[in-house]
Amino acid sequence: MDRAKDDRVSYAGLAGGLTGCITRFICQPLDVLKIRLQLQVEPISVGSNISKYRSITQTISCIYREEGVRALWKGHNPAQLLSLIYGVAQFSFYERFNLVLRDSTILQGHDRARNFMCGACSGSFAALIIMPLDVIRTRVVSQDPGKGYKNMFQAISVIYRIEGVRGLYRGLGPAMLQIAPLTGGQFMFYNLFGSTIKRIEHLPENAVLPPTELFICGGLAGLCTKLLVYPLDLAKKRLQIQGFAKNRQTFGQHFVANHMLHCLYEVGRHEGLRGLYKGLSPSLLKAGFTSAFYFTIYDWLLLLFNKKIAKTT
Secondary structure, eight states, X not given: OOHHHXXXXXXXXXXXXXXXXXXXXXXHHHXXXXXXXXXXXXXXXXXXXXXXXXXXXXHHHHHHHHXXXXXXXXXXXXXHHHHHHHHHHHHHHHHHHHHHHTTOSTTTTOHHHHHHHHXXXXXXXXXXXXXXXXXXXXXXXXXXXXXXXXXXXXXXXHHHHHHHHHHHXXXXXXXXXXXXXXXXXXXXXXXXXXHHHHHHTTOOTTOOOOHHHHHHHHHHHHHHHHHHHHHHHHHHHHHHTTTOGGGOTXXXXXXXXXXXXXXXXXXXXXXXXHHTTTTHHHHHXXXXXXXXXXXXXXXXXXXXXXXXXXXXX
């Protein structure tokens, strides 16, 4: 690999990290809404008298009234670090892996398969690294005001002391099962939609689309993949709060499950098929906006960095 290609891979990690931080700050309120609704056992229905949260607008109003506007950014610090590490790991690994497989004779002419494989592997690698931060984020978002963890450093210490390493990796099973098709699908759909637009507009394959069209491609990619794996995301969140019941007494019934299959079975049994898609609306909004901002900002930053490389070579 020559120096220019090496620089591009290095800049991919930097662009991915910056993209993750910017996108996380913008979309964090949607993440808070999604997690709160995912963890509620009671029905999410306007007509329910036993539910704390009954709709997106009512949930926003309730959080603001009880906890203030800052609560919409609860768990932002571990989430921001999570996004930074995830962005660097995912995009740098994706670009490096894609660079290697592009010259592979097996995948010649199979760009969709290559994009999916690179995305799946890079996402899985990144998800494994940031899993403890994901557990902390979920618990901080779901804990009662004034209870639970004061910061992420105390959270890591407390979880490790009481629950061991296993506590820091709660929900790893569904997380790893969902992340490969999720990230692989995002990269595959993103490149598919981008190529489709270029064909419609009669643009060369290596042309860079304007920000608006990149935003649309990223948003559609996020929506398509999230719908496919959503129940696994819900199972991950439910498993991440096991053993944390005493710090979330004001959120209704506490859900108990031993493992992923038990979790999915219990949700389906007591909450129905719709229960597996609780919090879907804010999740789809978050997935669409996150992917749209992610790919748009990432491609813009990478283009900016590559122009810098071109000037120095």
